[in-house]
Amino acid sequence: MIERRKIVELWQRGDAAALVTLVRVEGSSYRREGARLLIAANGEYAGSISGGCLEAEVIRKAAWLVRDGAVIERYSTLFDDTAEIPYGLGCGGTVDLLIEPAGTPEFTALMQALEASLHGGSFTCESALPTAGQLLRRTIQAGDWQLATRNSSPDMVRFETAHMFREVITPPQRLLLFGAGDDSRPIVQMAALLGWHITVIDSRAQWANPERFPDAARVVRQASLHDLSLGPNDAAVIMTHSYEQDRAWLAALLPLRLRYLGLLGARHRSALLVAEAAALLGWDVARACEGLFAPVGLDLGGDGAEAIALATIAEIHACCEGKIGVSRRMTAEMVAEQVADGGASRYMQEQCAL
Secondary structure, three states, X not given: OHHHHHHHHHHHOOOEEEEEEEEEEEEOOOOOOOOEEEEEOOOOEEEOOOOOXXXXXXXXXXXXXXXXXXXXXXXXXXXXXXXXXXXXXXXXXXXXXXXXXXXXXXXXXXHHHHHHHOOOOOEEEEEEOOEOOEOOEEEEEEOOEEEEOOOOOHHHHHOOHHHEEEEEEOOOOEEEEEOOOOOHHHHHHHHHHOOOXXXXXXXXXXXXXXXXXXXXXEEEOOOOHHHHOOOOOOEEEEOOOOHHHHHHHHHHHHHHOOOEEEEOOOHHHHHHHHHHHHHHHOOOHHHHXXXXXXXXXXXXXXXXXXXXXXXXXXXXXXXXXXXXXOOOOOOHHHHHHHHHOOHHHHHHHHHHHO
């Protein structure tokens, strides 16, 4: 997502020359379909379509290749000096690149969709790829709104499937941190590197300071769930370090069934929070555990705020990408065990004694 931001920023400068999109992969590839490279007239570029093995070649030839309009260029990354397809570099696959000139209605419509997606828009883009005697055509749709560029029409989906490239352009991943302590800062920094949209919420004025979180889109001191407009694709981490606030946010957020909900804290503390939040909601503990990652983060090892941040961001990213594997999240049995052996009660007694 940070790559998309850089591409849009380069386009907004007004000197774009060509846009390259990875539209088909056979075998293995460093990048997935939909990866982009925007090239400026002076040779500056943003984005990437490989691990660095194709960019120089494409940048050098792009202006010449699109002199008569958009084209498809095929590159083999298999190491084979005898191959007819240029040019083997040992990455293990073959890629098709759509290279289109800047300034066309198709180019402008796509760039406008990419820009709008950074502000929360979601679009479906269908491109009929250029072939012999057929120019590039593109349709972009958002909900009931549809834009068909020149020579395009709503029935473009009936175009030969092999010559269609369809993609869904989604907004940046939203991450909400409920807690603005020092351990929240590296989480914000790492999430920003991924281009996520980050909101930090904390009622304590000395912590909820925008200067402490320059990479966050919003730092909020007072917020209700209505104000935050949370949706099913959002991710959230509860880490206020206040037992009462954590419990309140947990009971409020669990029913929303977010894409990711994490709870920071020791296992016995988290167990008691889950049990009490479930009771407040009238749920059984198993139902509460299904929608929660606690303790938060993958078990990567290490200690300190930065290590916890890395484990947390890694788990959120894996969950959002549908790649979550081994997690430390609790089960109902684990909660019962912690509550039954008095660990949670001892924790509360210790807190009350402080």
